[in-house]
Amino acid sequence: MTDIDRLRRLMGKPGLAWLLTRLRKRLESGRPLTGVVTLPKATPDERRAVELLLGRRAGGGTSVSVSLDDLDVMLRTNGAARSLADAVRAVVGDIPDRAGQEAADRTAWAAAFVPADDLVERRALLRPWRDWLASTGIVRRLKPVPEDATTLVAHAVRVIADLPSPGIALGVLAARHTNDAHALDDGTPLATLVLAAARVLDGKPPTGTGQAADRRAAWAAVGVHRDELSSTVLCLGLPGGTDSHVARVLGLAREAGEPCVLTLRQLGRDPILGVGARRVWICENPIVVATAADELGADCPPLVCLNGQPSTAVIRLLELLAAGGADFTYHGDFDWGGVRIANRLAQHIPWLPWRFDTPAYNDALGRSVGKALSGRQAVAVWDEELSPRMAEAGWQVxxxxxxxxxxxxxxxxxSACGPRQGGAGDTVGG
Incomplete structure (x- = not known):
């Protein structure tokens, strides 16, 4: 049993403050109270306090030393305390077990990342995302408390496991997995983690530019639209008609030979007049539409622009045209991002390559070359020779x-009777 009053008389003297401080720090760090501690340049009061504690002279010189093993035996023998550790706690009060807490924190942090590790085990493509979490310490910065981090990672994994999606609103995706429709809003911790994974699924590095356009592109790459108005599609030459508001908009735009932007809201509410059993030409970049409008105007055949990864509005429009009997031919950038975009398009509609195969790539290399290829290689599902050829050449076009x-x-x-010609090879996707 510990005699607190006696211990305070023995060890509570001002001259022993240095000794209690060292013993408390040892206990906080989980180190044993053994061995010898020494105070160099001890004052007369400190030397006298040690002598009273030990019941003997402290020796000569300017320093004093205390054997912790002898002190422990002395306290237990005279019945002042069950151990030196108990004696220190009785005099200074509760001492936090920092070593134990640190061990518990390490265990808690490791457990927080288990869902992410399990996800990567199932989907190796996400390994760069998991490595990014580890190398940046982003989760600890967003949620310094392990319990909060555990919830964040668990929510992120549930959302990411649901991607890519055939098309879902951002708020719906958030509510489905977190019961909070705003959990994936810009700047939230969850959006930060999930957007990084979306970029990786799109074959890009997990870090973005911080721009709104980059975030929209990352969401679009995995089939997520922010709302029915922000998801749009650029088109030119669709016939339109008079049966609905959207059909009239398209008809007026075609008559004027001007591009038209439709929102997902419009495509979901009003019927449009399709092109029938005709070819629809699809490009990746808006410059093709702008140039076609400048040079062909109202004579341009039906042309739809993906503008990067196809948005939900793009997919909705193409599916509506396909349901009306249209078929499609597609051209995009000869780079790894362009290959991934084409592969995703093929998951939704069948298409023929429009100058977008190995012969076209070889021909383009002979006339003009862009920058060197970079990023993770992708396999072109429509042409098994294209990706190896691009990797061999090392250039994007x-x-x-x-x-x-x-x-x-x-x-x-x-525009009234377009032939069904669009490129070599079998139809892709569908």
Whole structure:
């Protein structure tokens, strides 16, 4: 049993403050109270306090030393305390077990990342995302408390496991997995983690530019639209009609030979007049649409622009046109991002390559070359020879470099009776 009053008389003297401080720090760090502690340049009061504690002279010199093992035996023998550790706690009060807490924190942090590790085990493609979490310490910065971090990672994993989606609103996705429709709003911790994973699923590094356009593109790459108004599709030459508001908008735009932007809201509410059993031309970049409007105007055949990863509005429009009997031909950038975009398009509609296969790539290399290829390689599902050839050549060819050829192809097709020609190879996707 510990005699608190006696211990305070023995060890509570001002001259022993240095000794109690050292013993308290040892207990906080989980180290044993053994061995010898020494105070160099001890004052007369400190030397006298040690002598009273030990019951003997402290020796000569300017320093004093205390054997913790002898002190422990002395306290237990005279019945002042069950151990030196108990004696220190009785005199200074509760001492936090920092070593134990640190061990518990390490265990808690490791447990917080278990869902992420399990997800990567199932989907190795997400390994760069998991490595990013580890290398940046982003989770600890967003949620310094392990319990809060555990919830954040668990929510992120549930959302990411649901991606890519065939098309879902951001608020609906958030509410489905967190019961909070705003959990994925810009700047939230959850959005930060999930957007990084979305970029990785799109074959890009987990970090973005911080721009709104980058966030929209990352969401679009995994089939998520922010709302029915922010998801749009750019088109030119769709016939339209008079049966609905949207059909009239398209008809007026075609008559004027001007591009038209439709929202997902419009495509979901009003019927549009499709193109029938005709070819629809699809490009990746808006410059193709702008140039076609400038040079062909009202004579441009039906042309739809993906503007990067196809948004939900793009997919909705193409599915509506396909349901009306249209078929499709597609051209994009000859780079790894362009290959991934084309692969995703093929998951939703079948298409034929429009100057977008190995022969077209070889021809383009002979006339113009863009920048060197970079990023993670992707396999072109429509042409098994294309990706190896691109990797061998090491160059990307952006769509803009082939703009004259693409406009010439469109010019050969009359908007009223476009031929079913669009490129070599079998139909992709569907």
């Amino acid at each position: 952006q769509e803009e470099l082939l703009l004259p050829d693409l406009i010439n192809d469109l010019a050969e097709v009359r």
